[in-house]
Amino acid sequence: MQVNPVLVEVERSGFVESWHRGSAVGLDAAGSLAVRVGTPDAPIFPRSANKPMQAVAMLRSGLVLEGELLALAAGSHSGEGFHVEGAEKILASAGLSADLLQCPAQWPLEPEVGLDVARNGGDRSRLRMNCSGKHAGMLATCVVAGWPTDSYLAPDHPLQQAVQTVVEELSGEKPVAVGVDGCGAPLFAISATGVARAFRALVLAAPGTPERRVADTMREHPEWTSGTRREERRLMDAVPGLLVKCGAEGVDAFAYADGRAGAVKVDDGSMRARTPVTVALLRALGIDADALDDLATIQLHGGDGTVGAIRPAEGLFV
Template identity: 55%
Template sequence: MTVVAEVVRSGFVESVHHGVVAFTGRAGVGDISSPFFPRSSNKPLQTVGMLRAGLVPREETDLAMISASHDGEPFHVERVRGILSAAGLGLESLGCPAQLPAGEQPRNAWLRDGGSAEPILMNCSGKHAGMLATCVVNGWPLDSYLDPKHPLQVALADAVSELAGEPIAATGVDGCGAPVLAISPAGLARAFLRLVAADPGTPERRVADAMRAHPALVAGTGSPDTVLMAGAPGLLVKSGADGVVAAASPDAGGVVVKISDGSMRARMPVLLAALQRLGVATPVLEEPVLGGGRPVGEVRAVW
């Protein structure tokens, strides 16, 4: 592997991070053809699969929520609740595990008010609500909607494979309990570019447009994905666990970053460097290394 990021503290290289960077239509860094689990970066592709399977959202904004890894802010929770209610379902239908809000501020506020972990607060609850709503439209069983052999999951796997232009290499269980599908970094970059380059009104473009129009729903207030999409018109961004992030711009192409050791703080400096190579102007995202509560270093991309 090629070193793609390093942590510098007080002028000294403290640690290095290896990884993979895949570009569409050009060479990448590291092994971009071997499959991996993109984790939540697969969500926009799965949302396309839901639309293809007949999902009818209340409004296009719901597509951003279904594609989200949200921080559990009140507006996230209310929209998930609305998706379920519109499908005639209650919170008990959610098959994701109970968690506290992922965002620090909403988590602290929730705990101050005496709240505890709930499935709707889990950062994947929007995806689960969309999956359940798709099952309702089709008359599919609800209690087994997370089974990889369920008609819903078969349809979503077909969509991910078609968008990536390659077969699913493996199926695992994601942190939320839903199937997670392995494709290559190059395949994920191709899929993201297909979303932003699709014709208006197609399922692909509807998902991309909803996410870019409502970036705070996709992640949360001040989250890196939100800041990047809000500050770079046309850019689609979706992070996943274990150091994954995918992005695409219709004018520049797609790019996927996977940090091999799962570091989350290394992925954004590498993504920003990759987007700069594609000619995409982005907001500045600070990744300071702190010492004594003040910046004493940085995480920077190294090619």
């Protein structure tokens, strides 16, 4: 197995104490390979970076959803109050209740939100789980299409077959493996390059198509695809026209309005390494903004001050 290069270094007091290896790929506006580091053609589980493609499959199957609720169905929310209310609205639109959700009960993805829930006597719940918007959308899709709701997560369910078709079409790849995501939904293994191609297809699709509707609503409502404080929201706010979606185990994927696109996979699954690499990759593709400076590195604190940073490896995309 090929050893991927170091993507991110963790420097403390002038000493590099840790590092994260991985792969990254960038496509130019014409869809040609512009940046390649490591093994971006090796299969990975994109995890929640699959969600925009899952949302496309829902719309193609008849789901009627617009605006922030569509963004929620395509996102990984933080479990904030408006996210919970949004998932409930999606379910109610199809005459369903939260009892039908088959995602696990969890604390909110945003730690501070979880603390607030606990302080107010709350507990883990399926609605607070970051995938509840997607699951609500899947259930609503089943009602519209006349499909069973009790087996909506089975790989051979018509909805999940529709998802696989979308993944194959947009990525240009046949999945080499089918797994189970953290929320219980089927997960299709494709390469980081395939993920970048899929995101590029979303932003370049004709206006009004399911693909473009998902891309547009995610960019219009980034707080619904992640949360009010999350890095994905900050990236999309910093660069208008940018679509970003993260995935567990160190995955990031993005596409710009003109078709430039990229994907990152951190080998050890570290989520802290994603955003610094993504910012460096954006800049390597010529996509930049002053507001990205705050996301280019993650500051490390010690005592009462800043003592280091999590940063892209020197010369990473040179």
